[in-house]
Ligand SMILES: Nc1ncnc2c1ncn2[C@@H]1O[C@H](COP(=O)(O)OP(=O)(O)O)[C@@H](O)[C@H]1O
């Protein structure tokens with residue numbers, strides 16, 4: 001049994017028309033069996049994050065933020081299902097009731113745990129709606145709760161997959177030549193509480209399913225024609241990359257090309273499963289093919305932009321050198337405070353890192369560092385990475401910018417700027 005995995009992100013199901021368009025994508029692709037993985041609709045993960053924030057800030061049920069999420073989904077259902085007695089309405093109501101009950105009875109002060117219980121509802125709602133809509137339009141499918149497939153530890157908001165357990169579940173549940181539809185981004189811990197795999201982690205879910213099923217291919221459907229040589233939100237005149245290697249895609253995703261979630265590629269590379277990045281607007285076009293050993297076609301500089309960076313420099317208070325022992329202590333602290341390190345540069349007396357503070361722990365880290373070291377830092381910086389750089393591409397990026405740190409190796413140039 002060789003299956004295809006299709007992943008639809010938030011932009012592809014942001015309103016009733018885009019949900020209707022999924023039928024078109026599936027039909028153009030002759031999708032009659034395989035696995036569909038879907039993210040929350042539109043910006044609903046952000047809206048649910050707001051529910052969590054208000055719930056924690058005010059310690060009461062956040063009526064307005066909750067209503068916004070509820071109205072958004074109800075409006076889409078009303079547009080998609082003219083019959084107001086359709087079972088989809090009861091199904092989504094149950095999710096909202098459970099969510100409300102959870103917030104009213106929850107005693108846990110663990111922000112990350114509570115976040116996962118609330119934010120995971122976005123994917124539950126989107127998949128219920130999509131599954132019912134496809135069913136209603138003649139595309140029979142089996143809705144599967146990803147909590148029964150993807151098992152993880154309890155590192156909430158960035159859970160680590162238990163591959164053996166997950167593989168066993170997936171093989172048991174997805175066993176026939178049918179269409180299965182499940183949630184991206186979510187799974188469950190050993191006690192069956194919801195977990196999330198990190199923001200934008202639905203691509204990764206698709207890769208996990210593909211890996212466990214030895215799938216034929218994965219297609220992730222985007223609002224762009226495929227992987228471009230730069231994010232069109234930041235650059236004009238982008239070029240479609242028709243073909244790239246897993247290695248190139250891993251480097252791009254790691255440096256911050258948000259079109260593919262960084263964890264997606266290694267499971268696929270491991271089993272040589274091709275990844276297609278395609279446009280849900282023009283599903284008949286080939287998009288980008290990511291596979292083993294493939295050359296970069298066309299060969300062109302690739303630009304990657306990562307905003308919200310902090311450049312932190314650490315030096316000793318007693319003029320001693322920053323040596324291996326200090327560096328290892330520093331990395332232990334980065335790990336402890338869940339700080340992501342993107343670029344490293346050291347000199348005899350100072351050690352600089354370009355970091356990202358996704359979980360808001362930077363100032364706690366700083367307090368700890370200041371007990372032993374001298375620190376300086378700049379916030380609000382941007383990290384530009386150019387793969388396969390040339391003089392022209394460097395000039396393009398550096399124009400009118402102040403450079404804080406720069407690093408060049410054979411294939412990649414990185415520069416931290418303001
Ligand atoms: N190199 C790139 N090529 C194409 N798109 C990119 C690239 N880098 C960043 N992006 C951005 O990724 C977006 C698509 O990814 P994303 O919004 O995460 O999709 P989804 O939420 O549907 O999974 C595009 O709209 C584009 O702005």
Ligand SMILES: N[C@@H](CC(=O)OP(=O)(O)O)C(=O)O
Nearest residue numbers: 009010039045199200201202
């Ligand atoms: N809904 C989650 C997971 C995800 O992957 O979404 P998207 O596919 O829309 O990036 C998020 O927004 O983080």
